[in-house]
């Protein structure tokens with residue numbers, strides 16, 4: 001559904017992304033890993049149109065995203081940023097509701113009360129955004145992306161700052177909604193173990209280059225990741241045989 005072809009991007013003469021080529025299959029979870037500063041957020045911003053594509057192309061279902069207006073893009077792509085840059089003085093409920101502005105006639109989206117409930121936001125639905133804790137804000141941004149009802153969701157470290165229980169529940173929600181709403185996720189994360197557990201596919205960026213694009217299997221022994229992150233990973237196996245890198 002999504003294709004990038006020879007995508008390159010620089011800021012003030014510094015190359016941030018170099019010739020990135022990949023495509024996403026519909027209804028899959030793809031995690032993007034890589035060291036700090038590798039270009040992961042920049043890649044998401046290029047895809048969702050927050051920064052202008054300078055070199056190369058990005059298409060979604062063969063439509064060039066650079067030729068779409070904001071509303072057309074919002075019908076195709078939802079974006080959950082690492083941090084909300086400015087907060088409107090909306091309540092949680094109203095903020096999520098406004099994500100429906102791009103809905104087209106006949107488009108179905110999850111009922112709002114169900115969404116508030118599964119994202120555990122019902123008790124704080126009338127609080128204004130500025131009063132939310134970091135984790136509550138992350139869950140609100142995620143709920144709003146789901147309510148936007150776009151087929152592709154870009155997640156930038158959506159679980160950062162969540163307590164362990166909410167961390168698990170967002171990961172499960174990603175997996176469940178991929179099935180139930182036929183969503184495609186492109187998910188930037190530093191949580192390597194969850195990425196290996198949930199992703200159908202992993203992309204690894206380093207110094208702006210795409211250096212790995214495959215299913216997670218070959219990464220599970222930690223050897224390639226040790227090179228990528230310049231850190232020696234060990235493999236631990238729990239009682240149920242699940243392997244973890246530490």
Ligand SMILES: Nc1ncnc2c1ncn2[C@@H]1O[C@H](COP(=O)(O)OP(=O)(O)OP(=O)(O)O)[C@@H](O)[C@H]1O
Nearest residue numbers: 011012014016034035036037038039040041042043
């Ligand atoms: N507006 C800007 N001006 C100058 N440099 C920038 C700007 N925005 C991003 N960069 C640089 O681009 C590089 C990639 O940044 P990006 O935020 O995409 O990295 P990242 O892989 O998401 O990192 P992290 O894991 O730390 O979130 C970094 O070196 C960053 O300093």
